Amino acid sequence: MNFFFVLNGKTIKQILLILMASFFTAWFLFLGNMIQVPVFSAKDGPKAVYKGEKDIALTFNIGWGDEKAEPILDALKKYNVKSATFFLSGSWAERHPDLVNRMVKEGYEIGMLGYEYKDYTELEEEKVRQDIANAQTAFKKLNVNNIQLLRSPTGHFDAKTLKIAGRYGYTVVHWSIDSKDWTNPGVQVIAENVAKAKKGDIILLHASDSAKQTEKALPYILDSLKDYKLVTVSEMIANANTKTSEIK
Template sequence: MNNFFVLNGRFVKQMLLVVIAAFFTALFLFMGNLSLSPVFSTKDGPKAVYRGEKDIALTFNIGWGDEKAEPILDALKKENVKAATFFLAGSWAERHPDIVSRIVKEGYEIGILGYAYEDYTELEDVKIGKDISKAKEAFRKLNIKDIKLLRAPTGHFDQRSLKIAERYGYTMVHWSVDSKDWTNPGVKQIQENVSKADKGDIILLHASDSAKQTANALPGILQELQGKGLKLVTVSQLIANGVVESKEIR
C-alpha cells in the first residue's frame, strides 16, 4: 500500500508539472499572438483597419531604396493591376519625386508611412505628431493632398498613436496577410504566404530595396487572387465597401 501511494504521488506530481507547463505554453502563445495582432482600437475611440468585408487590397510599403519600386510598378502595369495602395515614407518621397509622380499617374493610392522610419510606440506624443506633420508637408510639396491613410512605420502602434493619427485626420491601416517578402524567402514562399488571402484582406508587400523577390512573385500572387474571383481595390475603397474589422486594446 505504501508503495502504491508513493507511485501515485509521483504520478500526481508529474501530471501537475505537465499541466503547469501546458498552461504557460498556452499563455506564451496567446501573448505572442496578442502582441502580433494586426490591429487595435480603443473601446470607443479611433480604430486601425486591418481588413474589410469584401474585395481585397494590395499594399506596398516603401521606406528606403532606389531600385525595387519601379520594377514592381512595371509588374503591376504588365499584369493590368488598376488598384493598389502605396504607403510611402515622407523622407523617401522627397528623394524620389519622379517615382511618386508615376505612382499617382498610374492611378494608385498613396498613404503615409510616417516621415522617418521610427517606432511610434517608442516615441513621445509630440515626436509622433512631428513625424506625421513632417510627412504631410513633404507630400504637400509634391502636390499630393488629402491623404487620409497612415501606416505606422514599423507596424507597431498603440492607443496613443491611434489617437494622435486621428487628431491629424488619418486612419491607421495595418494588414491581415503578411507576405514576409522583405525576408526574401523565395518567390514560391512569398506566393504561398499570400495564398491564404481571401475577401476583405489587406495584403502587406514591400517595394523597398530589401524586398528583392517581390516583383517576380507578383504574377503568381495575382493569378492566385484572380482564381479566387477576388477584385483588387484600394484600401480606401475597401473601407468604403463595407464593415471593417478591428480589435480592442485596453
C-alpha cells in the same frame, strides 16, 4: 377625469415611441454587425483597419531604397493591375518625386508611412506628431493631397498612435496577410503566403530595396488572386460598418 385620461394617454404614447425607437436601434445594430470591417481600436476612440468585408487590397510599403519601386510599378502595369495602395515614407517620397508622380498618374492610392522609419510605440507623443507633420510637409510639396491613410512605419502601433492619427484625420491601416517578402524567403514562399488570402484581406508587400524577390513573385501572387477583385484600401473600407477590439 378627462384631465387624467389625457395625461395617461400621452404617457402611453411616449412609452410606445421609446419602445419602438429601442427596437429599431437594436435592429440596425444587428444589421450593422452583419457587414463589418474588423478593426483594432482604442476604447471608444480612433480605429485601425486590418481587414475588409470583401475584395482584396494589395498594399506596398516603401520606406527606403532606390532600385525596387520602379520595377514593381512596371510589373503592375504589365499585368494590368489598376488598384493598389502604396504607403510611402515622406523622406523616400522627397527623394523620388518622379516615382510618386507616376503612382498618382497611374491611379494608385498613396498612404503615409510617416517620415522616418521609427517605431511609434517607442516615441513620445510629440515625436510622433512631429514625424507625421514632417511627412505632411513632404507630400504637400509634391502636390499629393488628401491623404487619408496612415500606416505606422514599423507596423507597431498603440492607443497613443491611434489617438494622434485620429486628430490629424487619418485612418491607421494594418494588414491581415503578411507576405513576409522583406525576409526574402523565396519567390514561391512569398506567393504561397499571399495565396492564403480570402475576401476582405489586406495584403502587406514591400517595394523597398530590402524586398529583393517581390517583383518576381508578383505574377504568381496575381494568379492566386485572379478570382478576386483588387481594390484600394479606401475602396475596401468605404460604406462599411466596423467592430472593434480594444488596444491598450
